[in-house]
Amino acid sequence: xxxxxxxxxxxxxxxxxxxxxxxxxxxxxxxxxxxxxxxxxxxxxxxxxxxxxxxxxxxxxxxxxxxxxxxxxxxxxxxxxxxxxxxxxxxxxxxxxxxxxxxxxxxxxxx
Amino acid sequence: xxxxxxxxxxxxxxxxxxxxxxxxxxxxxxxxxxxxxxxxxxxxxxxxxxxxxxxxxxxxxxxxxxxxxxxxxxxxxxxxxxxxxxxxxxxxxxxxxxxxxxxxxxxxxxxxxxx
Numbered sequence: 001x002x003x004x005x006x007x008x009x010x011x012x013x014x015x016x017x018x019x020x021x022x023x024x025x026x027x028x029x030x031x032x033x034x035x036x037x038x039x040x041x042x043x044x045x046x047x048x049x050x051x052x053x054x055x056x057x058x059x060x061x062x063x064x065x066x067x068x069x070x071x072x073x074x075x076x077x078x079x080x081x082x083x084x085x086x087x088x089x090x091x092x093x094x095x096x097x098x099x100x101x102x103x104x105x106x107x108x109x110x111x
Numbered sequence: 112x113x114x115x116x117x118x119x120x121x122x123x124x125x126x127x128x129x130x131x132x133x134x135x136x137x138x139x140x141x142x143x144x145x146x147x148x149x150x151x152x153x154x155x156x157x158x159x160x161x162x163x164x165x166x167x168x169x170x171x172x173x174x175x176x177x178x179x180x181x182x183x184x185x186x187x188x189x190x191x192x193x194x195x196x197x198x199x200x201x202x203x204x205x206x207x208x209x210x211x212x213x214x215x216x217x218x219x220x221x222x223x224x225x226x
Binding site for chain 2: 034036041042043044045046049089091093097098099100101102103104
């Protein structure tokens with residue numbers, strides 16, 4: 001059974017700082033991995049989708065990397081802004097076709 | 112991409128009643144899913160909604176409690192039956208356009224409070 005862990009559970013940084021969020025998973029037989037953000041009381045917004053054959057994906061200030069063999073992914077956020085404050089969720093899709101989620105990292109960017 | 116809408120966005124219900132949540136996708140999708148997010152927790156998959164056949168439920172979720180319909184490729188409903196305060200959660204509809212390597216999208220969620 002796939003288990004997904006996200007570290008840290010919460011992170012507070014000053015505006016402008018670069019930061020890294022971590023996601024680890026126990027079963028390396030995955031199709032892909034998706035990073036999402038969730039604002040309080042809202043649904044999930046897809047940020048980046050990284051396929052199992054890829055090493056990284058970039059969108060604007062966001063960069064996601066994937067090391068399938070070690071069961072790890074990172075989400076790098078450059079030059080953080082207060083608008084980046086949200087909970088970031090990692091979802092892993094394996095052979096069961098289902099997305100399995102970690103508990104998320106709650107990010108606060110202080111002006 | 113796919114844009115997903117849900118109705119209602121929130122509701123407050125009495126114990127023992129039922130609520131049906133509607134999910135509409137702006138394009139035809141192969142896969143539709145229903146998730147639950149309990150307060151302070153991550154997302155848990157309730158079931159995969161299958162067009163024209165019974166939904167596929169995850170361990171711990173049963174059809175009598177969470178009946179699901181999916182009459183076509185763009186619409187699904189989830190009913191939360193005989194509600195108790197433990198059912199207070201955000202319920203999210205999700206969809207994927209096709210193959211396993213495709214991106215998955217989520218609706219805005221329905222915030223349910225059961226008194």
